[in-house]
């Protein structure tokens with residue numbers, strides 16, 4: 001299989017960059033001094049004229065360092081498998097900051113790119129499918145981006161996991177969080193606060209204190225951080241109920257509000 005390359009990728013990248021600079025996350029994240037043309041050049045340099053499947057994580061380092069922002073203390077949010085809920089919960093930088101809220105993640109999110117050795121140095125139409133390459137270009141990008149994001153986290157960091165998937169444990173050591181984020185948290189981090197979210201009205205496959213959350217607790221404490229875990233905090237329940245107000249669990253929430 002293959003994926004289609006994002007059309008006008010240079011214009012998309014640079015346009016997003018200028019837009020971010022003047023309109024996005026102004027109260028929550030600092031501006032990056034480097035201009036958008038320079039950031040594009042550094043990003044392009046990382047994968048251009050390389051074979052589509054052979055981009056080492058290090059190639060993105062110059063770009064990742066140039067585009068990095070200081071992250072607000074106690075507001076970094078990591079996630080596994082719950083992309084959409086995590087971004088609702090983070091409320092786009094107001095409650096928490098996810099990788100996509102930072103310039104590095106914002107510019108790369110949902111675009112597709114890959115290199116080729118002949119002019120113009122990247123494949124204008126198509127890229128390998130995710131599993132066609134051992135280290136597919138975009139995969140190594142997110143590895144580098146996740147690592148740099150984790151290295152700049154401070155204070156209490158949050159992690160949202162999915163406790164409703166019978167096929168996939170909530171915490172996996174081979175997830176991006178397990179491979180590139182947890183191992184790169186520094187001494188500036190004090191605590192990992194885990195939120196296990198569950199699909200409404202479905203069996204709770206994993207909850208705090210059980211299954212892979214026990215492994216996570218051990219891995220977090222082994223790194224010297226304190227650990228707390230909560231199943232479906234009220235904010236998350238309300239977000240889930242907003243999308244599914246008629247679910248049984250949400251009726252309970254409404255009755256509770258009515259004091260019944």
Ligand SMILES: Nc1nc2c(c(=O)[nH]1)N1CN2[C@@H]2O[C@H](COP(=O)(O)OP(=O)(O)OC[C@H]3O[C@@H]1[C@H](O)[C@@H]3O)[C@@H](O)[C@H]2O
Pocket residue numbers: 077078079080081082098099100105109110138139142146149174175176177178181
């Ligand atoms: N658009 C984004 N993609 C990704 C981010 C990210 O922040 N934005 N990633 C990884 N990533 C891509 O998501 C899947 C694995 O997710 P999934 O299996 O659901 O969860 P992971 O923990 O592996 O990755 C999510 C974790 O890494 C960063 C983000 O800061 C989260 O804390 C894999 O294909 C990666 O290329």
